Structures are given as structure tokens and as C-alpha cells.
Amino acid sequence: xxxxxxxxxxxxxxxxxxxxxxxxxxxxxxxxxxxxxxxxxxxxxxxxxxxxxxxxxxxxxxxxxxxxxxxxxxxxxxxxxxxxxxxxxxxxxxxxxxxxxxxxxxxxxxxxxxxxxxxxxxxxxxxxxxxxxxxxxxxxxxxxxxxxxxxxxxxxxxxxxxxxxxxxxxxxxxxxxxxxxxxxxxxxxxxxxxxxxxxxxxxxxxxxxxxxxxxxxxxxxxxxxxxxxxxxxxxxxxxxxxxxxxxxxxxxxxxxxxxxxxxxxxxxxxxxxxxxxxxxxxxxxxxxxxxxxxxxxxxxxxxxxxxxxxxxxxxxxxxxxxxxxxxxxxxxxxxxxxxxxxxxxxxxxxxxxxxxxxxxxxxxxxxxxxxxxxxxxxxxxxxxxxxxxxxxxxxxxxxxxxxxxxxxxxxxxxxxxxxxxxxxxxxxxxxxxxxxxxxxxxxxxxxxxxxxxxxxxxxxxxxxxxxxxxxxxxxxxxxxxxxxxxxxxxxxxxxxx
Numbered sequence: 001x002x003x004x005x006x007x008x009x010x011x012x013x014x015x016x017x018x019x020x021x022x023x024x025x026x027x028x029x030x031x032x033x034x035x036x037x038x039x040x041x042x043x044x045x046x047x048x049x050x051x052x053x054x055x056x057x058x059x060x061x062x063x064x065x066x067x068x069x070x071x072x073x074x075x076x077x078x079x080x081x082x083x084x085x086x087x088x089x090x091x092x093x094x095x096x097x098x099x100x101x102x103x104x105x106x107x108x109x110x111x112x113x114x115x116x117x118x119x120x121x122x123x124x125x126x127x128x129x130x131x132x133x134x135x136x137x138x139x140x141x142x143x144x145x146x147x148x149x150x151x152x153x154x155x156x157x158x159x160x161x162x163x164x165x166x167x168x169x170x171x172x173x174x175x176x177x178x179x180x181x182x183x184x185x186x187x188x189x190x191x192x193x194x195x196x197x198x199x200x201x202x203x204x205x206x207x208x209x210x211x212x213x214x215x216x217x218x219x220x221x222x223x224x225x226x227x228x229x230x231x232x233x234x235x236x237x238x239x240x241x242x243x244x245x246x247x248x249x250x251x252x253x254x255x256x257x258x259x260x261x262x263x264x265x266x267x268x269x270x271x272x273x274x275x276x277x278x279x280x281x282x283x284x285x286x287x288x289x290x291x292x293x294x295x296x297x298x299x300x301x302x303x304x305x306x307x308x309x310x311x312x313x314x315x316x317x318x319x320x321x322x323x324x325x326x327x328x329x330x331x332x333x334x335x336x337x338x339x340x341x342x343x344x345x346x347x348x349x350x351x352x353x354x355x356x357x358x359x360x361x362x363x364x365x366x367x368x369x370x371x372x373x374x375x376x377x378x379x380x381x382x383x384x385x386x387x388x389x390x391x392x393x394x395x396x397x398x399x400x401x402x403x404x405x406x407x408x409x410x411x412x413x414x415x416x417x418x419x420x421x422x423x424x425x426x427x428x429x430x431x432x433x434x435x436x437x438x439x440x441x442x443x444x445x446x447x448x449x450x451x452x453x454x455x456x457x458x459x460x461x462x463x464x465x466x467x468x469x470x471x472x473x474x475x476x477x478x479x480x481x482x483x484x485x486x487x488x489x490x491x492x493x494x495x496x497x
Contacts, residue, residue: 006031014075042466062087099182117191228252297363343455375400442468
């Protein structure tokens, strides 16, 4: 039983996940007393929870449930054997999944817009939330990342719409269906459909089955905006009952023409904002006008087209859409320039799948033309830690000028026969003529790279986790190197004096 009364205490087990952290904020905003626990807590979610002053216990213990909360929300990363999960079951405490709570407390009575797909969910959801917000519609939203235009990744809103990211990963240990099946979509976006989440889906057919079920939930009066140029997406739309409009670069109702990188006169706050992406949008052959965006790469053009299709469905005027798109600043950990030292740019990206890595590196070429691109990858996602995409990883990482691979995160979870072998991947890249090396951990990477990186280089760090704080460590090492070099240059002049 989910307590409808504000003031009740709700405890979130696994609170440091991006969606769970956002739900904690929504619950607090709604007047609930919120607490949480997790084993690994790192930015940006740790920073969010600190700002909200939500008490978080490090580690899972039965004592975290005392005094007994009115409801326990159990994250989908938790399974039987976890001490808090066992205590919940032993004590017969009321429990629910994150999607259940979201549906019952925040989606009921609202028009639900669900953004789903293997790639681009966070960016499209963020763009949509910003367009609807800029249009004065006061939407509620929940985003699986931190959009730079909002102070937080969530908002209750008071308007008609609730916009959220629809994840195909399973709901909880007691509910193995996809999360997005709980969200009762009135409208949906399908950005792409590929094999992913190799820990829970046996093959692409199983992934497509989950998306077909989502399509089957959209009512006849509803709407779907879908990527036109993927056979997987088209198959999942075959039995849609609602209106469907498609988007793409060469096919679809919504298309982008004349995509180009242009000087950015507005120079929005943030590093490396000297350029922007500009393209012309057409709908069924009719030109609507140009869009200028501070996002890079064809994948982001597609993300913008998806958002435009939904905004058009709800009759948001073109001029408001265009103004919102130009003012959109991006999402943390999506091609985010986190710092620069000694003339070297450090980019943080969430890339969790070979396709995402490919698009990130392609976008880096567009955003940083003529510069040497380093790809620094931590195999961490439940897909990348497995050898299922070993060949594809070799192909996409070859788009970089230099590659550095860390060891598989928590590799003891998998048998050696199933686990990605980073050193084998390094050998494959070297055989292709791409300089690559294996460095087991962040400390080894920093030690190896700090002396080698030179002004103009771009280091693209890719991981769907904290990666041991490598971003700060590498920036500090580069700054120290620069200071030491400057001191060494000035030493002869001081001696001469």
C-alpha cells in the first residue's frame, strides 16, 4: 500500500541511482519524509541528495529501517540476499518499486509523455522538459541525468503534462517487467532499439518484445514519435493503435536538412561553446525553419527532431520551440566539458554501449575539429563488461586517435569465459593501427597520460559510473605538470639574477 498522505516516511534502498535519487527529490517536494541507503554514492546524485538534505546511509543494514518507515522503495539493482531487502521481507514492511511509486503518486491524473529507446532517452527527456517549461506549461518531469537548464533532474510541476524517461531495464527483483510498462503513456518517443542489458535480455528479440508491449499501452487517442531509419523500431510499431509520426535524417515525417557546425554568437556559459549545430527542419516536405542548438553530432540532431515532433503534437508554437532549443545547454555527463588544464580539454560522457561510444567520438570530431582525440573507457555497464560486443568495441574505439582501457568494473561478478578481456581488445586495436593500452585503474591511467597529453588534445572519459574520480585526478595532475614546467623555465632566470 503506497501511503498517499504527505508526512509519511519513505525509505529508498538503492537511493544513489539517477532515477531513485530523482524520485527521492520528488517525494520530498510532495511533503514526504525521505531517507535512503546505498553502497556506492558518487556525484552527481550524491551532490543532489546532499543539497536536498536527504539523510543517506552508506551501506545496507537492517538498522537503516529503524524506526520502521511507512513504505520502502526497493531499487532494481537490489536482489535477494541484500541485508535491507531481507529485513523488509522478514518484518513484513510495506514495499514497492520506483516505477509503482512514480505512477501512483505523480502520474495519476496527468498526461504522461514517456521517452524510451536504447539511446538518447536522457537528452530527449531533458529537451522536452525545457521546451514545455519555456512554453509556460509547468510540466512535471523526471530525468535520468542532470539537465543543465534546471537546478535538479525532477519537478512535480502543476501543469497537465508529466515528462519522463522510460527505461527498458527491469523494475525490481519482485517485478521483472520493464520499468516503462508502469508509466501509462499518453504519448511516447522511440529513439532507437538495439540489443542492450545483456544481463537480463537474452537477445534482440527479447528487447523488441519489451518495446512492443510499451507500444501496445499507448491508447488510440495517443501519439508516438519514432525513429524512421531502424528496422527494429519499425517492427515494434507494426501493431500500434495510435497515430505514429517518424523522424530521421533521410527518411521520416520529420527530417533535418543542411546540418552544419556554425560560429556561436551567443557564447553560452561553459567551456568550448564557440560553435553550435544548425540545421533546417522539414515536416512531410514542408520547411518549418532553422534550429540552432548547443549539441553536437547527428545523434543529437535526431534527439532534437524527436522533441520537435512531440512539441508539435501538443501545438507548442514553432518560435517558442526554436527559442527553447537554442537556450538548451545540454545534460551533465553527455559530452560535458568538465575542465581544461594545460590546453587539454577533459570531456565526461556516460557512453554505456558501442553505439553510444561511436556517436560520442563522432561528435567529438565535430565539436573539436583537428584536435587529437583520446578515448578513455571503463567497461562498467552490464553490457560492456561482457564480451558480447568485443568486435563492435574494437570498431568504434578505432575512431579515436589514442585509446586507453581500464579493467572491467567489479570483474569478479562474471566468469572469465563471459567477461570482456580489455587486453585482448587492446591487441585488436593495435592490430588495426590504433595506439591503445591497458591501464588497470584510474591511478595508472593518470600516471601514464599526464606526461603524454599535449596542448590541443581532447580526453574523452567514458563510463556509466564514477570511474574512481578520474576526471578530477587527471585535471589536477595536468595542472601540477603545467606549474612544474613553468617553475622549471623560470629557474635559469632566477639563477642568473
